[in-house]
Amino acid sequence: xxxxxxxxxxxxxRVWTDLLLRVVVPLVVIAGLLLGYRFLWVGPRDxxxxxxxxxxxxxKQVLEEFEERSGIATSMVFDTExxxxxxxxxxxxxxxxxxxxxxxxxxxxxxxxxLAERGMLLGYKGSGFARIPDAFKDPEGLWVGFxxxxxxxxxxIAKMQxxxxxxxxxxxxxxxxxxxxxxxxGTTLTHYAVLWDHWGAExxxxxxxxxxxxxxxxxxxxxxxxxxxxxGVCDFGFTDTDxxxxxxxxxxxxxxxxVRLDDGRVISIPNSVCIxxxxxxxxxxxxxxxxxxxxxxxLVLADSKARQIPLGQVAGARLNxxxxxxxNWAEQGYPLPRLGxxxxxxxxxxxxxxxx
Amino acid sequence: xxxxxECAWGLLRSAAVGVLASGLAGPLSxxxxxxxxxxxxxxxxxxxxxxxxxxxxxxxxxxxxxLSLVHHPxxxxxxxxxxxxxxLTPVAVLVHYFAPSYLSGEAIHCRRLLAQGRQERRPLRExxxxxxxxxxxxxxxxxxxxxxxxxxxxxxxxxxxxxxxTVRLFDAQAGGLALSASLRLAALPCVxxxxxxxxxxxMLFGSRGSPRLALDHPKPPGRTRRCLRWAYLLFAVALAxxxxxxxxxRGTLSGFRVIAENPALGKxxxxxxxxxxxxxxxxxxxxGWFLTRAEAGPRAKGRLLLAFLLSLPGLLGALLLALLVLxxxxxTALRAAYDTPLPLFLALVLLLFxxxxxxxxxxxxxxxxxxxHAARLLGRSIDPRVRRSARNLIxxxxxxxxxxxxxxxxxxxxxxxxxxxxxxxxxxxxxxVRLYNLMHYGQIAxxxxxxxxxxxxxxxxxxxxxxxxKLFIRLASHG
Numbered sequence: 146x147x148x149x150x151x152x153x154x155x156x157x158x159r160v161w162t163d164l165l166l167r168v169v170v171p172l173v174v175i176a177g178l179l180l181g182y183r184f185l186w187v188g189p190r191d192x193x194x195x196x197x198x199x200x201x202x203x204x205k206q207v208l209e210e211f212e213e214r215s216g217i218a219t220s221m222v223f224d225t226e227x228x229x230x231x232x233x234x235x236x237x238x239x240x241x242x243x244x245x246x247x248x249x250x251x252x253x254x255x256x257x258x259x260l261a262e263r264g265m266l267l268g269y270k271g272s273g274f275a276r277i278p279d280a281f282k283d284p285e286g287l288w289v290g291f292x293x294x295x296x297x298x299x300x301x302i303a304k305m306q307x308x309x310x311x312x313x314x315x316x317x318x319x320x321x322x323x324x325x326x327x328x329x330x331g332t333t334l335t336h337y338a339v340l341w342d343h344w345g346a347e348x349x350x351x352x353x354x355x356x357x358x359x360x361x362x363x364x365x366x367x368x369x370x371x372x373x374x375x376x377g378v379c380d381f382g383f384t385d386t387d388x389x390x391x392x393x394x395x396x397x398x399x400x401x402x403x404v405r406l407d408d409g410r411v412i413s414i415p416n417s418v419c420i421x422x423x424x425x426x427x428x429x430x431x432x433x434x435x436x437x438x439x440x441x442x443x444l445v446l447a448d449s450k451a452r453q454i455p456l457g458q459v460a461g462a463r464l465n466x467x468x469x470x471x472x473n474w475a476e477q478g479y480p481l482p483r484l485g486x487x488x489x490x491x492x493x494x495x496x497x498x499x500x501x
Numbered sequence: 502x503x504x505x506x507e508c509a510w511g512l513l514r515s516a517a518v519g520v521l522a523s524g525l526a527g528p529l530s531x532x533x534x535x536x537x538x539x540x541x542x543x544x545x546x547x548x549x550x551x552x553x554x555x556x557x558x559x560x561x562x563x564x565x566x567x568l569s570l571v572h573h574p575x576x577x578x579x580x581x582x583x584x585x586x587x588x589l590t591p592v593a594v595l596v597h598y599f600a601p602s603y604l605s606g607e608a609i610h611c612r613r614l615l616a617q618g619r620q621e622r623r624p625l626r627e628x629x630x631x632x633x634x635x636x637x638x639x640x641x642x643x644x645x646x647x648x649x650x651x652x653x654x655x656x657x658x659x660x661x662x663x664x665x666x667t668v669r670l671f672d673a674q675a676g677g678l679a680l681s682a683s684l685r686l687a688a689l690p691c692v693x694x695x696x697x698x699x700x701x702x703x704m705l706f707g708s709r710g711s712p713r714l715a716l717d718h719p720k721p722p723g724r725t726r727r728c729l730r731w732a733y734l735l736f737a738v739a740l741a742x743x744x745x746x747x748x749x750x751r752g753t754l755s756g757f758r759v760i761a762e763n764p765a766l767g768k769x770x771x772x773x774x775x776x777x778x779x780x781x782x783x784x785x786x787x788x789g790w791f792l793t794r795a796e797a798g799p800r801a802k803g804r805l806l807l808a809f810l811l812s813l814p815g816l817l818g819a820l821l822l823a824l825l826v827l828x829x830x831x832x833t834a835l836r837a838a839y840d841t842p843l844p845l846f847l848a849l850v851l852l853l854f855x856x857x858x859x860x861x862x863x864x865x866x867x868x869x870x871x872x873x874h875a876a877r878l879l880g881r882s883i884d885p886r887v888r889r890s891a892r893n894l895i896x897x898x899x900x901x902x903x904x905x906x907x908x909x910x911x912x913x914x915x916x917x918x919x920x921x922x923x924x925x926x927x928x929x930x931x932x933x934v935r936l937y938n939l940m941h942y943g944q945i946a947x948x949x950x951x952x953x954x955x956x957x958x959x960x961x962x963x964x965x966x967x968x969x970x971k972l973f974i975r976l977a978s979h980g
Binding site: 201223235379 | 504565662674828839
C-alpha cells in the first residue's frame with residue numbers, strides 16, 4: 146500500500162514537473178517578454194524620428210532641450226562607428242520606399258545634397274532658414290547648413306616644429322609619420338571632393354597616389370588620426386577642428402593649421418538639417434528645424450567641446466576666443482553647395498581604388 | 502590586396518588560429534580533467550572568462566595599442582591573431598572536453614599492441630583513417646568551429662584596423678552598394694564557410710549512430726606541463742579580460758552618478774535583453790525542432806536540408822543579413838512592419854540559427870548514452886531523495902548543456918552591434934549600440950559605469966536562472 150502511494154507520489158512529481166516545464170515556465174517567459182515589450186516599445190507614430198550623425202554627446206542635449214520646450218517627443222537614431230561606411234545617408238536611401246525618419250541632422254553637407262538630388266527632401270523656409278546666409282542653404286529650402294567645423298592639420302609639437310615652413314617641408318617629404326582617415330566617407334570625403342573640384346580629377350588622383358607612395362598612414366576615422374598624433378605615434382595628420390580641440394582639452398602637446406587650398410581658401414564643413422519627404426509629422430519637424438537653426442543652438446554648439454562655428458548672425462562678444470578665430474578663417478571657406486557631382490564622381494573613383 | 506587575396510589571407514589566418522586553438526585544447530582539457538574539484542572550477546572560470554568578455558570591449562581596449570603598431574603592420578596582424586586564439590580557445594576546449602572519442606581508449610591501446618607485433622608498415626590510408634576516426638576527430642571538429650568564428654570576425658578586426666573580407670564588405674557600402682553587388686562580394690567567403698559547415702555537420706551526423714562512449718580520461722600532465730598550462734590560462738585572462746576590464750572599467754565608481762542621471766540606460770538594457778531572449782530562445786527551439794525531426798521518418802532528410810538552408814543567411818554575417826532583412830521590409834507587403842521590433846528579431850534569429858544548430862548537434866552527439874538512461878530510470882524511484890539525485894544527475898548530464906547553449910545564444914544576441922544598429926526600431930536602442938557609440942569619444946567614467954551595468958545585468962539574470970533550477974528540482978522531486 147505504502148509502495149503504491151509512493152509510486153503515485155513519484156508520478157505526481159513527474160506530472161508537476163511536466164506542468165512546470167511545458168506550461169508554467171513558457172507562460173511566465175512569454176508574459177515577461179510581452180510586458181517588457183509593452184513598457185519598452187513606444188510606437189514610432191507618436192514621436193518625431195530624428196536621424197543624427199552629429200556626435201551624440203553634443204546633439205542629444207540639444208534634442209532633449211527641444212523635447213522639453215516644445216513638448217514634442219523625439220526618437221533619436223545616431224550614426225554608429227561600427228557601420229560608418231553604411232552611414233545614415235545610405236540608410237535613408239535604402240529606406241526610401243518606407244521612410245521612418247522625419248528630420249535628418251547631418252554633420253556634413255554633401256550627403257544631404259545627395260538626398261536632395263534624389264528628390265527625397267521636403268522644402269521648408271522658416272525662421273531658421275531666414276537667419277542663415279545664402280551660401281549655406283538651398284534656395285528652395287530643401288536643406289540648410291549651420292554650425293560648421295574645419296579641416297585642419299593637427300601637429301604634435303613634441304615631434305615637429307609648429308611652423309608653416311616645417312609643415313610645408315614635411316608635406317613634401319616622407320609621409321610615413323603622417324596620417325589621414327580613409328577618404329571613403331565623412332569629412333575626409335568632403336575634403337577630397339573639394340580637391341577634386343578645385344584641382345581637377347587628374348591632379349587629385351596623382352596627389353592621392355603620391356601620398357600613398359610616400360607612406361601616409363590611412364586609418365578608420367578622424368578621431369583615430371587625432372589619437373595617433375596626440376600620442377606621438379605620428380607627427381601630424383589631417384583631421385577636423387572638433388577632434389583637435391578634444392586632444393588639446395586633454396592636455397596633449399598639439400597645435401593645428403587650417404588646411405588651405407592653393408588660393409588660401411579653407412575647407413569649412415557645416416552641419417545640415419532637412420525634412421524627409423513622406424514625413425508624417427511635418428509640423429513638428431518644422432519646429433525642430435527652426436530650433437536647430439536658431440542662434441541659441443548655434444551658440445550651444447559653439448560653446449561645446451567641439452567648438453562649432455556659427456554660420457548665422459551671432460553677437461561676436463558671445464563667442465569664445467577659439468570660435469572667434471575659427472570664424473575668421475571660415476569666412477574664406479570654399480563654397481560647398483555646388484560640389485554634389487564632384488562628390489559622386491570622386492567617390493566612384495575612390496571605391497575603384499580601395500575596393501579592387 | 503584585392504578581395505580574392507584578402508579572402509585567401511583570411512583563410513590562412515583563420516586556419517592558423519584554428520590549429521593553435523585546437524592544439525591548445527588537448528592539453529587544457531587534460532589539465533581540467535585531471536584537476537581536483539576546486540582547481541577544476543578555477544580552471545573552468547579562467548578558461549571561460551576570455552570568451553565571455555564581449556569582443557567589442559576587447560577590441561576597444563586594445564585599439565589604442567594596436568594604433569601604436571601602425572608602423573608595424575605585421576605585429577598588428579600578430580596581435581589580432583593572438584587575441585583571436587585567446588578568445589576562441591575556450592570553444593575548442595569545450596568541444597574537446599565534452600567529446601568522447603569515436604574509438605574507445607581500449608581500442609586505441611589494442612591497435613598500438615597489434616602494431617608492435619607487426620613487422621610490415623601499415624598502409625597510409627589505413628593509418629589516416631584510424632587517425633581521423635579516432636584521436637583526430639574531436640580536434641578536427643574543434644578546429645572547424647574555431648575556424649568558422651575566426652573567419653567571420655568583424656568587430657575585432659575593425660577595431661584593430663586589420664584588413665579582412667568582412668571589413669572590406671563594410672567599406673564597399675560607402676556611397677551605396679546594391680544588395681546584389683554586396684552578395685556577389687561576399688560569395689567567395691560565404692561559400693568557404695558553407696563548405697566547412699557542411700563538412701562539420703556531416704562528420705557530426707555521421708557519428709550520431711555510433712555507440713556513445715564515456716568521456717576520455719587523458720593522462721595527468723607532469724608538473725612542468727601543468728605549470729605551463731596554468732600560465733597559459735592566466736595569460737589569456739590577462740590579455741582578454743583583465744586588460745579590457747581595467748581599461749574600460751577604471752573610474753567606474755565616479756561614473757555611477759551618470760547612470761543615476763541617465764534612466765534611458767535601463768530601457769536600453771531592457772531592449773537588448775528582450776531582443777536577445779526572444780531571438781536566442783526562438784533559434785534554440787527551432788534548431789531543436791529541426792534536429793529532433795531529422796532523427797527519423799520519411800521527411801527527415803528534407804527537414805535536415807531545410808535546417809541547413811535556414812542556416813545559410815546567418816553565414817552571410819551580420820551586415821549582409823541586416824541589409825537583406827532591411828530590403829525585405831521595404832517591400833510593399835512588409836513595409837508596415839519596418840519600424841517595429843520584427844526586422845531586428847528576424848535578423849537575430851537567422852544570425853543565431855546556424856550556431857544554434859551546430860551547438861545542438863554537438864550536444865546531441867556528445868551527450869546521453871547509458872548514463873543518462875540510468876539517471877532517467879533513477880528518476881522513477883519512489884524515494885524523493887533518489888529522485889532529487891536523479892534530477893541533479895540529469896541536470897549535470899543533459900540540461901546544463903542545453904542551458905549553457907541557450908545562455909550562449911542569448912549573450913551573442915545581447916552583444917550584437919551591427920544588425921542592431923541597422924534594424925532596431927527608432928524608438929528602441931539596444932544598449933551596446935549606444936555604448937559602442939560612446940566608446941568613440943574615449944574613456945570616460947560615466948561610460949565605464951554604464952558598461953559595467955550593461956554587463957552585470959544579463960550575467961545576473963543568467964545566474965538567477967541557473968540557481969532557480971535548485972528550487973525547481975526540489976519542487977519536482979517532492980511532487
